[in-house]
Amino acid sequence: MELLEHTKLQVFTQDYPNIIELFDNLDIDYYCFGERTLEEACQKQNLDLQEVVNKVQLFLKENPNPDNFEKPSLERLLDFVEQIHVDIRNKLRDLKPKAPLFFKQRKHEKLQVELIKVLTILENQLGKHHKLEEEFSLPYFRNLQHEEMGKVTDFVKSYIGNLKQHLEIMKLEHEVIARQYHRIRQILDLYQGEGEGVQLEFLNDFKEFAKLLKVYIHTENNLVFPKVIELSKH
Template sequence: MTTAIETVREIALKQPTSIRVFEKFGIDYCCGGRKPLADACTTQNLPINSVLAALEAAAADSAPSSEDWSKASLASLSEHIVSVHHAYVRKELLRLALLAQKVVVRHGDTRAELPEIQRTMGQLDEELIAHLAKEEAVLFPYIVRLERAIMDKAVRPKSCFGTVANPIAMMTQEHDAAGVLMATIRSLSHDFVAPEGACPTYHAFYDGLKEFEQDLHQHIHLENNILFPRAIDMEAVAS
């Protein structure tokens, strides 16, 4: 039974079906998931009873749920994040940049928010691409080696960063920064709702931004709430 005093993160972890409910209501369950559900609803002027009812209905849904990554190996989870979410970020940022350029050229003179969205997207692109590279080159390989060492009862692998909590703290801060930029884009775009009479490209741009935010939430949830805590716990065991 879900309660209003549980944090959004706790609910997302124990009830995977809650994620689609949070997406529906625009509740951040990754970077902003540390808030109690009641506080998250108050901040966004959402009726708590409606959200709780939707969570209960989702829990009762007999449809098969997505894979429970909390029980997967960290190697397979890391590979999934890279092949699915990192690949999506790289591909989609390029596509969204092209759409942004088109709508700014056509509508930027009359819609002041569009150049702002484009600039914010550029900053998000720069920061995320560098972030993904650090995870793929340093953090994720270490986590995989750490897991393998424990399975083989071998010596804990050496690293250039001391404890794994150090790069994880940096990655988490960068996730928070990406979340702030994405929230800015959501606000500037009026929750990704194109103005009346907008052209198909305008709609495609806003629809793409909305989908990008949803994927980013899922992506950060897997790292902040599952991969990173498990890696820290695993290193403690290895020590």
């Protein structure tokens, strides 16, 4: 690995999957912007570069990969993506009915309206994005894998068009989706109190949703897409 500060975030996450926990704690966006170097990520978040480098060095020292560590195959990653689509939909289904009950005081009425609005937008964006992936992107990616393995497939490549442009559009849609997530997080940060009843349930559900969303975007941007690009060269 090159100098840590010049290493891309996606290289860290590919080679040391558990490092995403450290990046999450530092609020470093490795999922949408895995192509940033550690130095660029620190500049974006106004973090002290040397301090972060020291933390990364310590993490790598204390968390070496097992001797039998293997990066997941594209087939396995695509299976995971399809499952996490379902998990995200289910978690959103849990969140929706609790959102109108989150802010109880009248002074928070505008926040309540915005929370419901942004959550609805997020659900719609994810629904459309996942539908396109399930109907076109993921089957095409599997097709590339099958061709590499010598399997015959009838999937029509022309549905995708220019692969590089297609992946860039997917990444941009991930950024748009992530912005809605961040806006909801900002709204919830304005809430004062420990939370109780439905509020506590919503906060816990949203925390689980956030984890799913980050893992989903990270898996596609940093693991699936690089493999797809490499396969397409063949």
